[in-house]
Amino acid sequence: MEANRLKRIHYYFRLGLTNNEMITALFELDNITLSKRHLKRLMGNEGLFRRKNHSDLLDVAMYMYNELGRSGKLHGYRWFHHKLRNNGYNIDRETVRNLLQLLDPEGEEFDNTVLQWNTHRISRSRLHPEPFGRPTMMYFAPRTYLTREFSNHVKLDELEVCREECRLKDDFPCSQEVFELYCVLMNEQNWLPPTSPQEAGSGSVSKGSYQKLAQGPLMTS
Incomplete structure (x- = not known):
């Protein structure tokens, strides 16, 4: 139980969730209840700090340099920041942006990865009453944003009917x-x-x- 709880905390920390978002995710997705003080204590014991204990800058630069030789050249600093966090590096986004400008000054930013989109923050708009927050939290824990889940659940027998109707009855593509x-x-x-x-x-x-x-x-x- 304790090992699984710490594993989930590490996972949400790497995703870049705030403390409040981590508490909500643990409760909604893992059925784990923690107070903010308890969460901070566990994170401190695990060495999970956002503003200190940063990874060695040379190690981060070498990792980014190797990624730029592969598919990383197609992405921007936000994607790199998430990639680094997911691989255990503790580094702030501004440092990643400065490193990327040095390593790949002609690179373009493409925010087209699932992880980067799901964990980025949509800002509140003053002009339009649109949803705001992190997409992953908005989907799994809509009550956090005072709304409800709007997904439409389909019965298994209805899915089976669709599969049956779409399946070829014989070897002919038509009658x-x-x-x-x-x-x-x-x-x-x-x-x-x-x-x-x-x-x-x-x-x-x-x-x-x-x-x-x-x-x-x-x-x-």
Whole structure:
């Protein structure tokens, strides 16, 4: 129990959640109740500090340099900050931004990763009454923002009906009768089977061919 609680605290700390958000997440997602004072004491015992015990700057720079040689070049300092936190580095965002400017001065910022989006903070708007907060907390703990969950839960039997209706009944992509009609037409017109949806859509069908289809099943020898 204690090991699992500390594991979850470490996880939420790496996500960059505030103390209040961590307390809410522990209660809503893990059924763990902690006071703010108790949480701070546990974090202190585990060495989880946001403003001290920062990781060695050279280690952080080397990690970022290696990531820039891979997919990291496509991302910005916010993504790097989350990546570093998830890998156990304790560093502030401003330091990461300054390091990235030195290591990759021509890099562009793309906020397109799931983790970065889910854990970033949406600021409150004075002009528009839009949702604000961290998306991950807004989704899992909507009561924190005085609202409720709006997701629509679908019954398993309803999902099974959808799967059954979308599943091919046999080896034909359409009704067997229509499939046989098109096979006859392809033979008459010397058409080759298409190799892609685009090729199938661009094929021309003569007016006489449509008329034959409309007349009903064709007799074949």
